[in-house]
Amino acid sequence: MNQHATDFEPRLRMNEVPAPDRVLIVDDHSLVRDGLRSILEISFPGCEILEADSFEQALDALEKADEVDLVLLDLNIPDVNRLSGLKQLRADFPSTPVVMVTGVSDPVIMRDALAAGAAGFVPKSLKRQAIVDALRQILMGEIFLPDLETNDSDDARMREDDAIRARIDSLTPQQRIVLGHLVGGLLNKQIAHELSVSMTTVKAHVSAILQKMNVFSRTQAVILANRIGFID
Structure with missing residues (x-):
C-alpha cells in the first residue's frame, strides 16, 4: 500500500495523476505555509490554495469552500491536541483527504494517524520533489507513509x-x-x-x-x- 518516496516515482505519470482544484494548508507558521504554497503552485498550476493559521480558521475555510481536494494539516498547531484536529476533520468532512504534514517522524504517531483516517503522513524534512510525489500518490487514492529506516519500522x-x-x-x-x-x-x-x-x-x-x-x-x-x- 504505502510506497516510499524513493521507490514509487517511476510508476507515476503526469497525465495519470488528477490535479487538485483546491488545497487547504493548515499551519501556524507562515514560512511553512509559504513553502508549501510554492510547491503547490509550481507542481499544480491553476490550483486554488487556501491557508489557515489555526484549526478554527481551517474549519471556517472548509465550511465556506465548495469542495477541497486535499487538506495539509500540521500535527502541532496551537488549538488542537495531537490528533484531535485530524479526527474532527474526518468526522465533519469524511470525503476530504487529510494529509499530516509535520516535523515529527514517530512510527507510533504515524500508526495512530493512519488509524484515525489520515490519507498520508508527510515529514517536512522531505525534499521538494518527494513531497510532490507523496501528494500525487495520495491524489491517486493511495496512502503515503515515509520510509523511516528505523528498527521499529517492521x-x-x-x-x-x-x-x-x-x-x-x-x-x-x-x-x-x-x-x-x-x-x-x-x-x-x-x-x-x-x-x-x-x-x-x-x-x-x-x-x-x-x-x-x-x-x-x-x-x-x-x-x-x-x-x-x-x-x-
Whole structure:
C-alpha cells in the first residue's frame, strides 16, 4: 500500500495523476505555509490554495469552500491536541483527504494517524520533489507513509496491518462480501446483480464499509484490503 518516496516515482505519470482544484494548508507558521504554497503552485498550476493559521480558521475555510481536494494539516498547531484536529476533520468532512504534514517522524504517531483516517503522513524534512510525489500518490487514492529506516519500522507496519484487520473484522458478513466484490473490481450495479439486491442496498453497504474502515474512497478501501491479503 504505502510506497516510499524513493521507490514509487517511476510508476507515476503526469497525465495519470488528477490535479487538485483546491488545497487547504493548515499551519501556524507562515514560512511553512509559504513553502508549501510554492510547491503547490509550481507542481499544480491553476490550483486554488487556501491557508489557515489555526484549526478554527481551517474549519471556517472548509465550511465556506465548495469542495477541497486535499487538506495539509500540521500535527502541532496551537488549538488542537495531537490528533484531535485530524479526527474532527474526518468526522465533519469524511470525503476530504487529510494529509499530516509535520516535523515529527514517530512510527507510533504515524500508526495512530493512519488509524484515525489520515490519507498520508508527510515529514517536512522531505525534499521538494518527494513531497510532490507523496501528494500525487495520495491524489491517486493511495496512502503515503515515509520510509523511516528505523528498527521499529517492521513493528510499526505490523501494528498498522493489525489495525486494518480489526477494521475489516468489524464488517458484517454481507459487508465483507461487498468488500470482496470491490476488491474484484466490480461496479455497484454489477455487485447488485451478483447479490440480487438493489443499487440502494449496495450503496448503503459501501458507505458503511468506508465508515468502518475509516477511509474516504473505494480505492483506499481496496488498497487496505489488498495490503493484508483480504479474501472473502
